[in-house]
Amino acid sequence: MKIFIILFIVTTFLYSCNKDDEKKVEMGEKNGVCFEDKSCNSGLECYDDNICRVIQNGHEGGACLANGACDNGLVCNSDMICIKDPCLTVVCEDYKHCVLGVCKPLEGRCDSSEDCEVGYWCAAGNLCSVPGVCEPVNPCKEINRTVCVPDGDSYSCECEEGFIDFQSSCKMPLSSYQFHQAGFFYNIDIPSNTASDRCCFDFNNDGELDNKLGTLLKALSSITQINYDALLNNDIERDRFGYLIEYRDAWDTDNIVAPIYESKDSDNIFENNISGEGNIFAKKSSFKSDGEIFISESKETLNGIKNGEKIYFESDYTDFLKIPFFAESITLELTMYNFKLEGDLYRDDFGIWIKNGKLGGKVPMMRLLDAYNSYYIDKCECLNLPEGLFYLDEENVAQCRVVENNECPTNSECSSVIEYCGMISASLVPDVDTDNDNINDSLSFGMRFETAPVSITGVYSLEK
Ligand SMILES: [Ca+2]
Ligand SMILES: [Ca+2]
């Protein structure tokens, strides 16, 4: 029994001693044993002997050394504490180096001119350079599709690759142009502009649709013995005349550009031109030159077109379309300027087409009389009027020349045109003032059409 009691006291004593030691230094505390994961409380680090002690300068979490250095793999941050180098996991571009985890340009290299010393700018290749004649503001910037080429103290603005210099502007050569989806015009109809058949545009802003020339052509059909609708559609079927509309950037951007070209069939088969399988050339004569693509470039902002939605284009005043009426071997060629096009646009996976189309423009009186004159000069040599039958007087009114040596057979078209010349010229009263001098100088004209989807095969030139 005695032995047991002594043993108990000793055990209790030893136990109390141990307990007092642990109270003084707990795990993770200064001079205490490290935690199982070799960590210690804040401000301490676990030494190799598994005891927590104050972090030494230069170690992770400790102050940086006097010269700002830290142990390997560590960097001194702005609080002068050594931290794990964040750059160890950062990859910078060639001209940059990593500073505390952020990629910054090396000396003499740059992302912007602010990275360079005063007097230098950030040039190509992220190099800080002394500005040249083309820098830092590119003097060619305002000229489309150009690059600035330095030449000593001077510079020149030259066309970007793929473009050529044409009349002081850079244009894409036709040879490298890729045509987009297109439409072929057919079912042409010149409205008579009776009350039930009004078309197509209001050219003089009085709220009424104007088609002075269309109305006249219809009225004159009986005199000139020309059925203009039939002529046009026949000529289209026989590929003597045709138009294409190219839908450039129709769906990619808000800005739809749709130039119109004269066309030439690739296979002389008309049916496929209107069945959606036509391959048709754009005539080279529709292009101002090799260096300039568009005879007309009409722009309209459309935020995505839905099926059946109206499209509307208007060309510049200087853009024109020729409408040739072929009668036998003779052409009466009308030229309309500042043309407008309107229609309901449809599309599917195979193409784009227009229904209820209207195409109209302004035909200057002078150009119209020229057309009539050259028609009758060719057709009616017997009139002996090489300068033509019609002329414009000082008041811009169409007049007929006096025919003195008429050798035309009676009852021929040429004889009847003398008879009706006064009536024709009296009906040629312009209704549109194009130069705002308050004197009408042009006739409004419009016609209806449809288009069928076709592909533009390329450019057709007579020289081929
Ligand atoms: Ca009008
Ligand atoms: Ca064809």
Ligand SMILES: [Ca+2]
């Ligand atoms: Ca005028």
